[in-house]
Amino acid sequence: MMDLDKIERDLMKEVSGVTGIPEGAYNFRVNGKSIGRHSSEKIDIIPKTDKSGIEIYVADGTKNEIAHIPVIISASGLEEAVYNDFYIGDNCEVTIIAGCGIYNCGASDSIHDGIHTFHVGKNSKVYYIEKHCGIGPGAKKILNPTTRLNLSENSCAELLLEQIKGVDSTRRLTEADLAKNARIVIKERLFTHGKQSADSKIVAELKGDGSSVDIVSRSVAQDYSRQKFCSQIIGAAKCRGHSECDAIIMHKAQVSAEPSLDAQNVDAELIHEAAIGKIASEQLIKLMTLGLSRRQAESQIINGFLK
Amino acid sequence: MLQIKGVSYKSILKGVSFSINAGDLIVITGPNGSGKSTLAKCIVGIEKIDSGELLFKGEDIREKSCTERARLGLAYSFQQPIHFKGVTVRDLLMIAAGNEKVDKYLKKVGLEPELYLDREINSSLSGGELKRIEIASVIARKAELYIFDEPEAGIDIWSFGNLIKVFKDMRKRQPNSAIVIISHQERIMKIANRIILLKDGKIALSGSADKVLPQLEKMQ
Numbered sequence: 001m002m003d004l005d006k007i008e009r010d011l012m013k014e015v016s017g018v019t020g021i022p023e024g025a026y027n028f029r030v031n032g033k034s035i036g037r038h039s040s041e042k043i044d045i046i047p048k049t050d051k052s053g054i055e056i057y058v059a060d061g062t063k064n065e066i067a068h069i070p071v072i073i074s075a076s077g078l079e080e081a082v083y084n085d086f087y088i089g090d091n092c093e094v095t096i097i098a099g100c101g102i103y104n105c106g107a108s109d110s111i112h113d114g115i116h117t118f119h120v121g122k123n124s125k126v127y128y129i130e131k132h133c134g135i136g137p138g139a140k141k142i143l144n145p146t147t148r149l150n151l152s153e154n155s156c157a158e159l160l161l162e163q164i165k166g167v168d169s170t171r172r173l174t175e176a177d178l179a180k181n182a183r184i185v186i187k188e189r190l191f192t193h194g195k196q197s198a199d200s201k202i203v204a205e206l207k208g209d210g211s212s213v214d215i216v217s218r219s220v221a222q223d224y225s226r227q228k229f230c231s232q233i234i235g236a237a238k239c240r241g242h243s244e245c246d247a248i249i250m251h252k253a254q255v256s257a258e259p260s261l262d263a264q265n266v267d268a269e270l271i272h273e274a275a276i277g278k279i280a281s282e283q284l285i286k287l288m289t290l291g292l293s294r295r296q297a298e299s300q301i302i303n304g305f306l307k
Numbered sequence: 308m309l310q311i312k313g314v315s316y317k318s319i320l321k322g323v324s325f326s327i328n329a330g331d332l333i334v335i336t337g338p339n340g341s342g343k344s345t346l347a348k349c350i351v352g353i354e355k356i357d358s359g360e361l362l363f364k365g366e367d368i369r370e371k372s373c374t375e376r377a378r379l380g381l382a383y384s385f386q387q388p389i390h391f392k393g394v395t396v397r398d399l400l401m402i403a404a405g406n407e408k409v410d411k412y413l414k415k416v417g418l419e420p421e422l423y424l425d426r427e428i429n430s431s432l433s434g435g436e437l438k439r440i441e442i443a444s445v446i447a448r449k450a451e452l453y454i455f456d457e458p459e460a461g462i463d464i465w466s467f468g469n470l471i472k473v474f475k476d477m478r479k480r481q482p483n484s485a486i487v488i489i490s491h492q493e494r495i496m497k498i499a500n501r502i503i504l505l506k507d508g509k510i511a512l513s514g515s516a517d518k519v520l521p522q523l524e525k526m527q
C-alpha cells in the first residue's frame with residue numbers, strides 16, 4: 001500500500017484497520033504530509049490553506065459511508081498541530097475512522113496535536129473511532145487530541161476513543177455541545193504503563209431539552225504510570241447525563257478521577273459513578289480455578305475490561 | 308481419589324478426615340458457618356490448610372496453587388458467583404472448556420446460548436442467572452473431582468429437577484469422576500451415596516443416605 005515501510009503499514013493497520021486503499025473518502029497523513037487523498041461523491045475532503053489539516057464536508061442525506069483519516073508519524077522529532085473540521089449535513093449516518101500511530105526510534109520527542117471539530121447536522125448520526133498507539137525504543141511519543149462537537153437537534157454521536165499502548169504522554173480534551181434531543185455516547189479506553197502519563201477531560205454541555213450524554217471511561221494504569229480523569233456534565237435543560245469512570249490500578253501507578261455534575265435546570269437528571277481499584281482478587285481466583293495462571297488471569301481481565 | 312486427613316484451617320476447620328472415591332456423589336451439609344465452603348476452598352487451593360494432609364491420587368497437593376490443582380482435575384463452583392467487568396459468558400466458558408464449543412453447557416443449565424453468550428458477567432444478570440453460569444463454568448471442566456457449593460441457591464425458575472438431572476447425567480457419563488455437592492436440600496441428599504454432616508468445623512455424622520437422612524430429620 002502506498003509508499004510505506006513495514007512498520008508504518010503495521011501502525012496504520014493497528015490504529016485504523018487500513019491495509020490498502022479503502023472504499024470511500026480518505027486522507028492518509030504520514031510524517032506531516034498527505035500521501036493519499038480521495039473524496040467520494042458525498043464526502044469532500046479539502047486541505048486547509050491557512051494551517052495544517054483538512055475540511056471534510058458530508059452532503060445532506062449521506063448514509064452508510066466511511067471516511068478514513070489516519071495519521072502516522074515515523075520521523076523522530078516531528079511536532080505537528082493538525083486541525084480537522086467536519087461539516088456533517090442533515091440526515092446523515094457516517095463513520096469517521098481517525099487514529100494516530102507514532103513510531104519513534106530517535107532522540108527527539110514526536111508530538112501530534114489533533115484538533116477535531118465536528119458540526120453535526122439535524123437528525124444525523126456520526127460514529128467516530130480514534131485509536132492511538134506508540135511504538136519504538138526512541139524518545140517520547142506524545143499525542144494530544146482535542147475533539148469538539150456541536151450537535152444539532154436530534155443528532156447523535158458515538159465516540160470510541162482508545163489509547164492502546166506506548167503513548168508516553170497524552171492530554172485529551174473532548175467537548176460537546178448538545179441541542180434539543182441530541183445525544184452523545186463517549187467510550188474511552190486508556191491503557192498506560194511504564195512512566196507514562198494520561199490526562200483526560202470530557203465536558204458535555206446539555207443545552208437542549210431532551211438531550212443526553214453517556215460517558216463510559218475504562219482505564220488500566222500499570223507500573224509507574226499516572227492517569228487523571230475529569231468529566232464535567234452541565235445540564236442546562238431537561239436532560240439526562242451519566243458518567244461512569246472505572247479504573248484498574250496496578251503496581252505503583254496513580255489514578256485520580258474527578259467527575260463533576262452541574263445541574264442548572266430542575267429537570268436535569270445527572271449521575272456519575274467512579275471506581276478505582278486493583279483487580280478484584282476473587283476475579284483472579286475464579287479464573288485460576290478454571291486453570292489459568294495468575295498472569296493469564298490478569299491479562300484476561302485487563303483485555304476484557306478494555307475491550 | 309482424594310484423601311483428606313486431619314485437615315485444620317484457622318479455627319474454622321478442626322481435624323476433618325474423609326476420602327472421596329471415583330464414582331462418589333457426596334453431599335456435605337450442615338448449619339451456616341460450619342465450614343463447608345471453607346473446606347471446599349481448602350481442597351481446591353483457594354485457602355492453604357494449617358495442618359493435616361491432602362492427597363489427590365496419592366500426590367501431596369498441599370503446596371500446589373489453585374491453578375495447578377485445577378489442571379490436575381479439581382473444579383469448584385462458587386457459592387457466591389463472581390462478577391466481572393469485560394468478561395463475557397462466552398469468555399468464561401471458553402476458558403473453562405478450553406475450546407469454543409460452549410453452547411451445550413449453557414443449555415444444560417437451562418440458559419439459551421444466543422441470549423447469554425455475549426453478555427458480560429455482571430450485575431445486569433440476575434442472581435439465579437449468575438449462579439447457573441457459575442455452575443456451567445464448572446460442568447465445562449474436564450475434571451475428576453467436581454465440587455458444587457449450594458448449587459440450588461437462587462435457582463428459581465429453572466426447576467430443581469433439572470439440576471438433579473445434571474448431576475445424575477454427569478455421574479453416568481463420567482463414572483471415573485467424583486461429585487461433591489454442598490447442599491441443604493433433601494432431594495439432592497437422596498441421590499448421594501454418602502452424606503457428611505459438618506458442624507462447627509468437625510464431621511458430626513457421615514454415612515449412606517438411608518442411614519444419615521433419618522438422623523438429620525431427628526435433629527431438626
Ligand SMILES: Nc1ncnc2c1ncn2[C@@H]1O[C@H](COP(=O)(O)OP(=O)(O)O)[C@@H](O)[C@H]1O
Nearest residue numbers: 317319337338339340341342343344345346386
Ligand atoms: N477468610 C476467612 N477468614 C476468617 N473467617 C472466615 C473466612 N471465611 C469464612 N470465615 C468464617 O468461617 C466460618 C465458616 O464459613 P463458611 O466456610 O463460609 O461456612 P459455610 O459454608 O458452612 O456456611 C464462618 O464463621 C465464617 O464467618
Ligand SMILES: [Mg+2]
Nearest residue numbers: 343344345386
Ligand atoms: Mg458456604
